[in-house]
Amino acid sequence: MKKFLLNFSALWIALFFCVPSMAQNSYVISDGSVFENKTFYPKFSWDTTPMYYMFGDPKRVLLPDEVEHIVKRTDFICIEKSHGEGELGAAELGTKHEVEAFKKIKPEIKVLFYFNSAYAWPFTSYSKGFLKKNIDQHPELKKFLIIDSETKELAKRRNTYFFDVLNPDFRVWWVNTVVKGVEFSGADGAFIDQMHGFSWLRADKSLDVQKAMGEMMAALKVKLGPDKIVLGNNAQTKAARFVFPSIDANMFEHYGNTLLSKEKLLQDWDDMLRISKAGKMSIFRIGVEYDTAVSENPTYYKGKTRNERFAELSKEKLQYYHACYLIGAQPYSYFQYGWGWQLSHGSLMDYPEFQKSLGAPKGAYTRISDEGWEFTREFEHASVWVNTEMEEAKISWHEN
Template sequence: MPKFHYASLLSLLLLGACSEKPAIPAESPAVSSESIKRDSHTPPKAALPFSWETVPRFALMAKSEGALTHTEASYLAENCPIIIFDKSMEHALREDQSEVTVERAARQIKAINPGAQVYGYWNSIIAYNLYAAFDTFDANKEQWALRNADGSIYMKRGRRPCYDLSQEAVRNWWVDCAVQMLSEDSSLDGLLIDALPAASHSTQKHLWGSEKSAAIEVGLTEMVRQLDARVSDSKQLIYNGAGARLSKWEDRGLRFLESFDGVLFEHFCGCSTRDPKTGDLKTESLLDDLATMRRAVEAGKTVFVKAWPRSLPCLNLDIPITNEQATADLEFPLACFLLAAGDNCYFLYNWGYHNQDGQYPNYPEYQKPLGPPQATMAEIEPGVYIRSFQHAQVYVNLNEESASIDWHSQSQ
């Protein structure tokens, strides 16, 4: 990694602070302010447990083999102000459905830290039979399941049926289920609505037929708007479906911001920005992700960034990752996140979704004082970026896929 002297570039950094926003890749179109309407729903910034004191973090995970231990719950409650529990909590026990297990985990977290926010999970189109609510879909499967162009039931990855969102009855049932999860007596503060890109007309029309896939995408948009209208303003709605990997959506998925309080970038510095065969970083894709993040921040939305180790091939979750590898791989995605992060941006770095996939890390970077940003991201030479925080200087060289974070003591 080349040596970098921040003092010699202080004037450049301050110059970067004067610009309103960093350069945005040409292929990333601007998002119309008219398409981002949920400001009236979005709670005041103070409503979210956000701080620049250290790297702002969140958790997204499930422990399928059982309930969280007190040690595990304490770690999450004390280190992650927002925790998203996936659908498969306690699933291996096959005793309770997801509505019950996620509620139980939420209460466990809040008993330790009442100020923590806990979100549940609800997939926008893939039918996971882990919920009590699934019984209704199962009873209507012949009518409600999405079908291929040849009339057969479409199975996502050959395993799970999907909802035919072109049908009003399906959408109404789906919204009813989500609203029930966020009822006033629920311990949940919000929901992550997953897999919106799985309903994309441009990527699915070869399977479902052009007319059906177009109707599915329209139905998805109508459905999330209906959900937004019915959910209490005290609850948060987050969606997974933005970023460079959605290149066939010109707005990179930001069209859905109008119906949500925030957005998840699920594969940051992972498969969304790497060549699937070689694993090499696709620089323009990463810049695209950073630009999309900034647009969401500028729209007043919450941003969740789930980053991955470079040692892990794209979504090959069966490859074991050692703590040593994970520690060595952390600095680059963390530095990239910090280049674009704004208020209410949260970071997560691990190699999966389950309890054993790096959910309880003790990285030194997470303990060091950060402080609020002092400038915007600045490009000091082609492919090389810097940004200043109160207690840290960030340097990223995309040409070499290298980064460094110079942490200062608070006395400095």
């Protein structure tokens, strides 16, 4: 009887990790707790690698075959900040166009509207007043911008100005603007980029900046309503701790090769667990433009064939970065892969590995030794091994 009970317990644990729980749309987190899906979240499945797409083309909207390509591979996307501006005149029109195109094919797909909380990008009709040639004609907007303490001029980077989150009038305008963009476009929520508030420009007020950003994001979540998604970029950091309670999803952007170090990846996996336990989604975004191969050979960026070089690099590095995602993946953790944010930077690539049968994880990852950097994890249809010190990996796909 004792042997029978032990075998029965082992069988139950295996079933618990391999399939959704009896509750509808519930999935097991790697520590054995249960992730309860919110009704407004996108569809999630372990059948294949869960993918998130984020892209834009500043000149035009998507062609029908491009919509078909993307919609077959994901249930969760964001339309980037300048998409369709050249063809339609404003980015919110580009988002609206794509929301309609995607939902015509797949009504349940979740599409997000992009807006930045630090850079005053002038791509929407709501923000064209922030163009350098327009700003002096819009004093009501100019007061929302940071003044450089040294030059006493508007702080900027490549003629893009910086929002001043410490201005309460700006926070009201910003929340209303994001909500307007979401409602006009028919989007399912918003991706909020750059939530640092340029705190380093006002080091003596850094904590005030962080709190103000948290207040603004909380106001956004309330005004959008309970059924809209708020996805924050790099909101897992200590500096964004006041923002974290108001987001539904977090992106690990990995915007530099230092963020792909073995230590940082280990921290990411811990954060993915923490985020999942909080009932929030994760986007594990890898851009191979920050791979060490590129930093050691900057010619990747040069010339008209740069996309061809990056496409080949993305294929070469796919198994490693895919494995890095799978080691830490939790329920409602999505993978994003490419080499930038434009449509031509990977969103139209075909990576057959992402279509292979994956199946649910059978438990948490295993670290081979406490001091080493080798990790393994088992999925229903795949075995994953990765060495983050040597940047090597192997995904063994099991025959069904």
